[in-house]
Amino acid sequence: MNAFPPNDTDSSIDIGEADAETAAAIDIDREKGNFSFKEDYAYDAGVGLNAGAVDYITDVKGEPDWVREFRHKALKIFESKPLPTHWGSKDLENIDFAKIRYYLAKGQKPSRTWDEVPDDVKETFERLGIPEQERKFLAGVEAQFDSESAYSRMKEELSKQGVIFVGPTEGLKEHAEVFRKYFGKVIPAADNKFAALNSAVFSGGSFIYVPKGVKVAQPLQAYFRINAENFGQFERTLIIADEGAEVTYMEGCTAPKFDTATLHSAVVELVALKGAKIQYITVQNWATNVFNLVTKRGVAEEGAEIRWIDCNIGSRLTMKYPAVVLKGEHARGEVISIALASENQTQDTGAKMIHAASHTTSNIVSKSISVGNGLASYRGQVHIPKSLSHCKNNTECDALLINTNSRTDTYPAITVRGSQNSTQHEASVSKVSAEQIFYMMQRGLSEGEAMSLAVNGFINDLVQEFPMEYSVELKRLVELEMEGSVG
Amino acid sequence: MSNSLEIKDLNVSIGERQILKNFSLTVPKGEVHAIMGPNGTGKSTLAKALAGHEDYAVTSGSALLDGEEIIGQEPDAIARAGLFMAFQYPSEIPGVSIANFIRAALVARQPKGAPFDAKAYYAELYKKMDALKMDRKFTARSVNEGFSGGEKKRCEILQMMMLQPKYAIMDETDSGLDIDALRIVADGVNAMRGPDIGIVVITHYQRLLDYIVPDKVHVMYDGRIVHSGDKNLALELEAKGYDWVKKELAA
Numbered sequence A: 001m002n003a004f005p006p007n008d009t010d011s012s013i014d015i016g017e018a019d020a021e022t023a024a025a026i027d028i029d030r031e032k033g034n035f036s037f038k039e040d041y042a043y044d045a046g047v048g049l050n051a052g053a054v055d056y057i058t059d060v061k062g063e064p065d066w067v068r069e070f071r072h073k074a075l076k077i078f079e080s081k082p083l084p085t086h087w088g089s090k091d092l093e094n095i096d097f098a099k100i101r102y103y104l105a106k107g108q109k110p111s112r113t114w115d116e117v118p119d120d121v122k123e124t125f126e127r128l129g130i131p132e133q134e135r136k137f138l139a140g141v142e143a144q145f146d147s148e149s150a151y152s153r154m155k156e157e158l159s160k161q162g163v164i165f166v167g168p169t170e171g172l173k174e175h176a177e178v179f180r181k182y183f184g185k186v187i188p189a190a191d192n193k194f195a196a197l198n199s200a201v202f203s204g205g206s207f208i209y210v211p212k213g214v215k216v217a218q219p220l221q222a223y224f225r226i227n228a229e230n231f232g233q234f235e236r237t238l239i240i241a242d243e244g245a246e247v248t249y250m251e252g253c254t255a256p257k258f259d260t261a262t263l264h265s266a267v268v269e270l271v272a273l274k275g276a277k278i279q280y281i282t283v284q285n286w287a288t289n290v291f292n293l294v295t296k297r298g299v300a301e302e303g304a305e306i307r308w309i310d311c312n313i314g315s316r317l318t319m320k321y322p323a324v325v326l327k328g329e330h331a332r333g334e335v336i337s338i339a340l341a342s343e344n345q346t347q348d349t350g351a352k353m354i355h356a357a358s359h360t361t362s363n364i365v366s367k368s369i370s371v372g373n374g375l376a377s378y379r380g381q382v383h384i385p386k387s388l389s390h391c392k393n394n395t396e397c398d399a400l401l402i403n404t405n406s407r408t409d410t411y412p413a414i415t416v417r418g419s420q421n422s423t424q425h426e427a428s429v430s431k432v433s434a435e436q437i438f439y440m441m442q443r444g445l446s447e448g449e450a451m452s453l454a455v456n457g458f459i460n461d462l463v464q465e466f467p468m469e470y471s472v473e474l475k476r477l478v479e480l481e482m483e484g485s486v487g
Numbered sequence B: 001m002s003n004s005l006e007i008k009d010l011n012v013s014i015g016e017r018q019i020l021k022n023f024s025l026t027v028p029k030g031e032v033h034a035i036m037g038p039n040g041t042g043k044s045t046l047a048k049a050l051a052g053h054e055d056y057a058v059t060s061g062s063a064l065l066d067g068e069e070i071i072g073q074e075p076d077a078i079a080r081a082g083l084f085m086a087f088q089y090p091s092e093i094p095g096v097s098i099a100n101f102i103r104a105a106l107v108a109r110q111p112k113g114a115p116f117d118a119k120a121y122y123a124e125l126y127k128k129m130d131a132l133k134m135d136r137k138f139t140a141r142s143v144n145e146g147f148s149g150g151e152k153k154r155c156e157i158l159q160m161m162m163l164q165p166k167y168a169i170m171d172e173t174d175s176g177l178d179i180d181a182l183r184i185v186a187d188g189v190n191a192m193r194g195p196d197i198g199i200v201v202i203t204h205y206q207r208l209l210d211y212i213v214p215d216k217v218h219v220m221y222d223g224r225i226v227h228s229g230d231k232n233l234a235l236e237l238e239a240k241g242y243d244w245v246k247k248e249l250a251a
């Protein structure tokens, strides 16, 4: 396929050969359970977004026609939809879509040796206690984090139970029946401009199916299979828990990912069938030049439960409002979120709870921290129509301000109609006072240590919701951020 | 004297207003000094200025801790040099447990990256809490959050006992304590007394000094010490009030 975008001028690459090699590299390696790419894999979809780039991605991945059509339709929607400027920040207008690479193969990623990694980056890894092997991956020195043996063991364990845990490319090819039934149904391409963008150019992410009644004991971690593609810009994740099934998924890690891509736009769809439980845990720490625009939504059928546990740190602008559609009676939805915006950062995060059946319950707990001119806002939507009864919502949003010029906004938007439904809403704004800092410093803590202790105290109850190893890293991460903020 | 807290001609202002006026006092290690004086004479100001609070501007004078100047240093450096202040109004730190807070304060005194002996720490913490008759459940509670006045004061003394300062300034630690708590806290302080620590007790009441018997008593008025004596001075003040001090000064 000669699908190279015309605006990629500095390339003199034999396209046909690239495709074959690419496909081979992916497929062969995947079969072995080895997700690595070849080193000399120096081709990409070029710069800018157009039909050619979309075709290129689809060809590289060897996708069936229905996916190609899906991508092209999404591209049209993306082109026709305006930016969601009424939400979040005007900063979105600064994204130059024509300058972005939408599919990067490994060879195109900036590669460097460990010696070239800046000292402050190395120190960050040290302070966070990131294992040696993972540091190289995270610093962009190595294409993948070598956890193959751990992953293979887990995969074997899972396949015995009939659990599917693969990337979306393998998912749509090898498990087409179940994949196609739900893919793009929870979040249609037309949902918003960035969902459309992701639908057009998605690459990387996870596809998980848990059969009826199977309760997966260990959390499934994107971490176990992180590689260049997995940490992609346009990840696409689809998780289906069949009736009575239970699964916990964890994505991200506390170490900042040092790469040059500035636009990240993921789509995550969850489907919890009757009586199923899905817990989706995210810890993300983005570099300060990144736009992180994510659409996350789950559908909970009768008696099902979906919990989003979300921690966002860093980035230039994050817009993320995990949602649960409570579709069946007695379904429960929960969003627990922590957002930390340091200098020059905007965290526009929140939650959406759409009650679509009676006897459904939702709970939102959000804690945000704004430092300096950083802005962490809560933006939520709770919708309970008049036609329903016995629905309950609880919304709690607490904001912590550090330094006087910080500000925070909350936009709870709770619409509860019908006399048989109830909602409870609490919001608080607090500051770390100079007296608190002095008190702690009088005990011998440095200003930075005092600050991080106060912040960790503020989010402490929510941090408990994260798995042990994450919560320890999270605390260290907050320490690093706060120490940085006092200079 | 290098084995003392030596405060010389300290002038301290808050904003435009001068509070401490050529304040001088030397507290050698091994001694307990009491400072008494009417409200608003600058007792807490003295404590906070020594502790390095940024609102309290030292315009001149010095304070040597074992010969080392602490004026101008950051509060945390002063604390680690060995000065502890038990606050008249301790701050609340939501979400930070007492156990974690004291631990962080101890870790801050260790060389960076040095291992922390958590087992020994808890053994020590529980021992001191037992001595102060504090319920062990307290370790899990957030620092001072929702504490009664007396609980806050006890928590201050617990921190002091754990951090083992060279010099301690206790600002009205007795206020808010009931009779039993007063005795318990005093016992705790008396147990710490010895050649390695110098203690300044700021109080309004003779009662505390029945339990913590001071080596010296100073009367503070209008930003400086106007009278010094032994423990009997406190009894005299209790009987006569501050009016005679004021009259004496006016004369």
Ligand SMILES: Nc1ncnc2c1ncn2[C@@H]1O[C@H](COP(=O)(O)OP(=O)(O)OP(=O)(O)O)[C@@H](O)[C@H]1O
Pocket: B014, B019, B037, B038, B039, B040, B041, B042, B043, B044, B045, B046, B055, B088
């Ligand atoms: N942060 C501050 N801002 C403005 N004025 C202050 C501040 N702190 C103390 N002052 C003033 O300085 C003076 C001395 O206050 P300080 O608290 O030192 O008195 P004190 O001797 O400790 O009194 P008390 O016995 O009531 O505790 C008072 O007039 C007080 O109002």
Ligand SMILES: [Mg+2]
Pocket: B043, B044, B045, B088, B171, B172
């Ligand atoms: Mg006072």
